[in-house]
Amino acid sequence: MAEIVKYDTAWGENCNSSKSFAVKLKNIGHEPKDFRVCLEKAHGGWGCFTNLNTAPGEIYPNGWGFMVCDGTGRYKWWERKTGTHRPFGNP
Structure with missing residues (x-):
């Protein structure tokens, strides 16, 4: 189950742009998690961000820092238990 x-x-x-797209994620589990999120750009590339040791109940980022200036609204993320060092996926 995803946490x-x-x-x-x-x-x-x-980006002073109505086309910018941002996402915030939350750890709903009971132990720290690492995650990587990738947001699709309008030209087909991806902007990816990683956060390590996200505490239970924590919402990250605090602001809208995980963003792309020319987004499509599509995004993907991967998670792992903090400390496992298992590689994250790629879009």
Whole structure:
């Protein structure tokens, strides 16, 4: 069962552009988690961000820092138990 879940998304919060897209994730589990999230860019590439040791109940990032300036609204994420060092996936 996934313990890192989507908390919120937003359009237009960055880059002075209504096309910017951002996401926040939350650890709903009972132990720290690492995660990687990738947001699709309009030209087909991906912007990827990693957060390590996300505490139970923590929402990350605090602001809209996981973002792309020209997003499609599509995103993917991978999680792992903190300390396992298992490789994350790629979009």
